[in-house]
Structure formats: structure tokens, C-alpha cells
Amino acid sequence: MSDILITRASERDAGDLGVIGPAAYAAAYYDDWDDAVAFFHQLKTFGEDAFSETIARPDARVWIAREQDVGVGFLTMFIGSLEPINHRSHGAEIPRVYLLPGARRGGIGKKLLEAAEAQAKAEGCDYVWLDVMEHAEWARAAYERWGFTDIGGKTFSGGLRPGRSRGMRVLVKELK
Numbered sequence: 001m002s003d004i005l006i007t008r009a010s011e012r013d014a015g016d017l018g019v020i021g022p023a024a025y026a027a028a029y030y031d032d033w034d035d036a037v038a039f040f041h042q043l044k045t046f047g048e049d050a051f052s053e054t055i056a057r058p059d060a061r062v063w064i065a066r067e068q069d070v071g072v073g074f075l076t077m078f079i080g081s082l083e084p085i086n087h088r089s090h091g092a093e094i095p096r097v098y099l100l101p102g103a104r105r106g107g108i109g110k111k112l113l114e115a116a117e118a119q120a121k122a123e124g125c126d127y128v129w130l131d132v133m134e135h136a137e138w139a140r141a142a143y144e145r146w147g148f149t150d151i152g153g154k155t156f157s158g159g160l161r162p163g164r165s166r167g168m169r170v171l172v173k174e175l176k
Contacts, residue, residue: 004072007063011055013071014049017048017051018050022047024099061076065103074098077095088127095131120175130143130170132169149172149173
């Protein structure tokens with residue numbers, strides 16, 4: 001793997017993010033969906049327009065990972081979000097960390113998280129939190145390796161394949 005560059009995303013990155021997002025999500029979770037229309041609508045939440053709206057939010061911080069000047073991953077964070085289990089203040093939510101399949105297992109996710117954690121800490125946050133599908137054991141294991149602790153569960157609201165668990169785990173990392 002060549003050098004990876006992690007930078008804060010701007011509106012000019014929305015097009016690249018709108019390619020990475022649907023592709024990375026589909027690669028990771030395509031098998032959860034049996035309703036093509038619901039899956040289409042979920043993928044749109046990762047599209048260019050959705051990223052433009054996210055980047056424009058005053059509480060949003062977005063990073064893009066580039067390899068050979070091509071976007072291969074991203075992370076979104078919202079400053080001031082209360083985690084959904086204990087409703088603590090002074091936190092930041094990391095709703096999305098996604099990498100293209102060929103970019104996984106190379107330390108890019110960790111680098112994106114380190115950038116977000118440094119920013120959250122600089123902005124006075126005490127912790128960062130995220131949620132992950134219960135059945136995405138590979139993702140949960142990575143977050144736990146990176147210092148996140150499971151604090152409870154919630155339910156995914158999207159339309160998934162019958163029999164697929166809607167359970168999500170909420171993970172927190174303290175920023176001491």
C-alpha cells in the first residue's frame with residue numbers, strides 16, 4: 001500500500017465521497033437487504049448530495065483518505081452529539097467510517113479515527129461514540145482494538161432482510 005493522505009473534506013470532495021460511500025456500504029452490507037427499493041434509498045444517504053449536506057452542517061467534521069490521490073475511505077463526525085444510552089453531553093458521534101474493500105486492513109480506518117479523535121478533543125469533547133451492527137463482528141473487533149467499549153444496544157431503523165438482526169451496539173471511547 002502506498003502512502004495514505006488523510007485530510008478534512010470540503011465541498012469539492014463531495015463527488016469522490018459520493019462514490020466511496022455507496023460502494024463501501026454496499027460492499028460491507030449488501031447481504032443485509034432483500035428490498036431493492038429500501039437498499040436504493042439507504043445508498044442515497046451515502047451519495048454526493050448527502051455529503052454536500054453533511055459537509056455544510058456546522059457541527060459536522062468529515063475526513064477523506066486518499067491513496068495515489070484517489071479517495072479510498074472517509075469518516076464523518078458530529079460534534080456535540082449525546083450518546084444514546086446514557087445521554088452524556090460533551091461527546092462527538094462518529095456515524096460513518098467506511099473504506100473501499102481494497103483499502104481495508106491497512107491502518108486507514110485507525111488513521112481516520114485518530115484524526116477525528118484529535119479534533120474532538122481539541123473542540124472540548126470528552127468522548128467519541130459510534131454504533132455498529134451486532135452481526136458486523138469484524139467492525140466491532142476493530143473498534144475494540146482501537147479502545148472503544150461497548151455500553152449497550154439499540155435497534156437499526158432501516159428495512160433489512162427478514163431474519164437479519166436489527167441489533168446495534170453502541171461503543172464509546174473516552175478522550176483523556
